[in-house]
Amino acid sequence: MTVLDARTLNRATLARQHLLERGDASVPEVVAHLCGMQAQEPQEPFIGLWSRLTDFKPGQLDDALIGRTVVRTHLMRRTVHLVAADDALAWRARHDGMLRQRVLGTYRRELAGLDLDEVAAAGRAVMADQRPRTMRELVQALEERWPDPPHRALGELLVAALIPMVQLPPRGLWHRTAGVRNLPLTAWLGRDIDPLPADDDDPVGRRLLRRYLAAHGPAAAADLRTWCGLAGLPAAIKAARDELVVFRDERGRELLDLPDAPRPHPDTPAPVRFLPAFDNAILGYHDRGRIIDAPHLGLSVAGHRAVLVDGRVAATWTVRDRRLHITPLRPLTASERDAVHAEAQDLTTFLDEDIEHIRLDTQD
Structure with missing residues (x-):
C-alpha cells in the first residue's frame, strides 16, 4: 500500500483548500x-x-x-x-x-x-x-x-x-x-430540512464523507470524526469503501481518498498564505501534522491567525495599534521574509483598516 509522507499530504490539502492556487x-x-x-x-x-x-x-x-x-x-x-x-x-x-x-x-x-x-x-x-x-x-x-x-x-x-x-x-x-x-x-430559507433516511448504509454520511475527502483528503476516519464531531460514521465508510482509494501515512494509519482527487507532487511550490483564526485547513484533522508542527498545535485552537510558509504554519499574525504584526515560529530565510512581507502588503490593502506598518519580527 502506498505510503504518503507529510509533505505529500500537505500539498494535497493545500490544493483542495484553494491554498496552493x-x-x-x-x-x-x-x-x-x-x-x-x-x-x-x-x-x-x-x-x-x-x-x-x-x-x-x-x-x-x-x-x-x-x-x-x-x-x-x-x-x-x-x-x-x-x-x-x-x-x-x-x-x-x-x-x-x-x-x-x-x-x-x-x-x-x-x-x-x-x-x-x-x-x-x-x-x-x-x-x-x-x-x-x-x-x-x-x-x-x-x-x-x-x-x-x-x-x-x-x-x-x-x-x-x-x-x-x-x-x-x-x-x-x-x-x-x-x-x-x-x-x-x-x-x-423557506424550505424544509432534509429528513434523515433510515437506510443501513447511511447515505447522508456517505455523501458527507465524499465531500469531506474532496476538501480535506486523503484522510483517516479519525480525521473525519474530528472535523464533523460525528461518531457514528463507520457504516458510511464501510459502504463507500469500494468507491475510494486507500493509502497509509508514515504512522501506519489508513487514509481514504477519492480516486480522481488532486494529489500534487510534494515538491510543488506553495505560496505564502495568511489564514484566519480557527481555519479548517488546520482544525479539520485529528492528525494536524501535515500542516502544523507538534509544538505549535495549541495555537490552532487558541484563536491565533496563522501564516503558511512553504505550506506549513511558520508564523502567527494579528492587527493591533494600526500595525500588521507577524511573529515567526521559526527562523525565516531572506526570500521567505520577502514573500511574507509581499503577501502582508496585499492583506493590508484588503483589510482596509488604516494599517500604517507591517512589523515582521525575527527569530534567531
Missing part, C-alpha cells in the same frame, strides 16, 4: 466545496476567502449572506459555521444527535431532568411568529415554564441543539458589529 469560484461555490468555514469570529471567513479566491471582494460574502445562499449556523463540532444553504438543510438532521450530546455534556447538571422534546416544542412555538430573537429573548419567553436552568444553559440547548437556527445579518457582514439574532433555518 487561488480559485475563481463564487463565494457559495467555494463555501460548499470547503464543506463550510468556521465562523464563530464573524469577520474571519472574509480573510479565509481572500486567501483562497482571486479578486475576492467582501461584498461578495455580504451578498451571499443577505441573499440566503450561505448561512451562519451551529453545525460541525457544535461550532458556528458559514455553510452553503443547501448543505445546512441536507446535513442538519445528521448532526442533531451530536449537537444535543455536546450541549448536554457541557451543562449536564444544569439541564438534568428536562424533557428535551417538550423544551424543543415550546421553543418552536415561540419562534413560530418568525420574529428574530436573541438567545436571551427566547429563554425569557420560556422561563416561567422552566425557571430553574441558568439562561445560558437553556439558551444554548435551544439555539445550538434543539432548534436549527441561523444567525441573521447584519451579524457576519463586512466591518459590521452586530449581536446574534436567531431565526429558524426553515423560516429563513
Whole structure:
C-alpha cells in the first residue's frame, strides 16, 4: 500500500483548500466545496476567502449572506459555521444527535431532568411568529415554564441543539458589529430540512464523507470524526469503501481518498498564505501534522491567525495599534521574509483598516 509522507499530504490539502492556487469560484461555490468555514469570529471567513479566491471582494460574502445562499449556523463540532444553504438543510438532521450530546455534556447538571422534546416544542412555538430573537429573548419567553436552568444553559440547548437556527445579518457582514439574532433555518430559507433516511448504509454520511475527502483528503476516519464531531460514521465508510482509494501515512494509519482527487507532487511550490483564526485547513484533522508542527498545535485552537510558509504554519499574525504584526515560529530565510512581507502588503490593502506598518519580527 502506498505510503504518503507529510509533505505529500500537505500539498494535497493545500490544493483542495484553494491554498496552493487561488480559485475563481463564487463565494457559495467555494463555501460548499470547503464543506463550510468556521465562523464563530464573524469577520474571519472574509480573510479565509481572500486567501483562497482571486479578486475576492467582501461584498461578495455580504451578498451571499443577505441573499440566503450561505448561512451562519451551529453545525460541525457544535461550532458556528458559514455553510452553503443547501448543505445546512441536507446535513442538519445528521448532526442533531451530536449537537444535543455536546450541549448536554457541557451543562449536564444544569439541564438534568428536562424533557428535551417538550423544551424543543415550546421553543418552536415561540419562534413560530418568525420574529428574530436573541438567545436571551427566547429563554425569557420560556422561563416561567422552566425557571430553574441558568439562561445560558437553556439558551444554548435551544439555539445550538434543539432548534436549527441561523444567525441573521447584519451579524457576519463586512466591518459590521452586530449581536446574534436567531431565526429558524426553515423560516429563513423557506424550505424544509432534509429528513434523515433510515437506510443501513447511511447515505447522508456517505455523501458527507465524499465531500469531506474532496476538501480535506486523503484522510483517516479519525480525521473525519474530528472535523464533523460525528461518531457514528463507520457504516458510511464501510459502504463507500469500494468507491475510494486507500493509502497509509508514515504512522501506519489508513487514509481514504477519492480516486480522481488532486494529489500534487510534494515538491510543488506553495505560496505564502495568511489564514484566519480557527481555519479548517488546520482544525479539520485529528492528525494536524501535515500542516502544523507538534509544538505549535495549541495555537490552532487558541484563536491565533496563522501564516503558511512553504505550506506549513511558520508564523502567527494579528492587527493591533494600526500595525500588521507577524511573529515567526521559526527562523525565516531572506526570500521567505520577502514573500511574507509581499503577501502582508496585499492583506493590508484588503483589510482596509488604516494599517500604517507591517512589523515582521525575527527569530534567531
